[in-house]
Amino acid sequence: QVQLVESGGGLVQAGGSLRLSCAASGRTYTWDAMGWFRQAPGKERDFVAGINWRGSTTYADSVKGRFTISRDNAKNTVFLQFNSLKPEETAVYYCAARDAEVVSTVNKEYRYWGQGTQVTVSS
Numbered sequence: 001q002v003q004l005v006e007s008g009g010g011l012v013q014a015g016g017s018l019r020l021s022c023a024a025s026g027r028t029y030t031w032d033a034m035g036w037f038r039q040a041p042g043k044e045r046d047f048v049a050g051i052n053w054r055g056s057t058t059y060a061d062s063v064k065g066r067f068t069i070s071r072d073n074a075k076n077t078v079f080l081q082f083n084s085l086k087p088e089e090t091a092v093y094y095c096a097a098r099d100a101e102v103v104s105t106v107n108k109e110y111r112y113w114g115q116g117t118q119v120t121v122s123s
Helices: none
Strands: 002-007 010-013 018-026 034-039 045-051 057-059 067-072 077-082 091-097 117-122
Touching: 002 091, 018 034, 018 091, 018 117, 034 067, 034 077, 045 067, 045 077, 057 067
Parallel strands: 010 117
Antiparallel strands: 002 018, 018 077, 034 045, 034 091, 045 057, 067 077, 091 117
16 A cells, blocks of 8 residues: 655645645555646546656646656655646645556546645635
């Protein structure tokens, strides 16, 4: 089993910045692909960004150039840096891990999930 714990959420003004962290514990493998998803009330859980163990990244088109995903394999931690946040990006943000090396944009292909952290962007 893998346990994922997100932190760093909160309230931020539109245009502001924030950084989320996701600490993994338990049965963790450095080569697992990691991803961040978000879910607004009444909406689907959507892919935001993903990273493989080599550091190759994938982003949703809506966040390219504003969000940055990174990982510290030695500390089993993944980060998501937000810049230029928009009110419509208010959501619960989830960290997820796959039993595979390749990043996927499909939430069903991730086996392990954190509890989520709320990010609220005020206008």
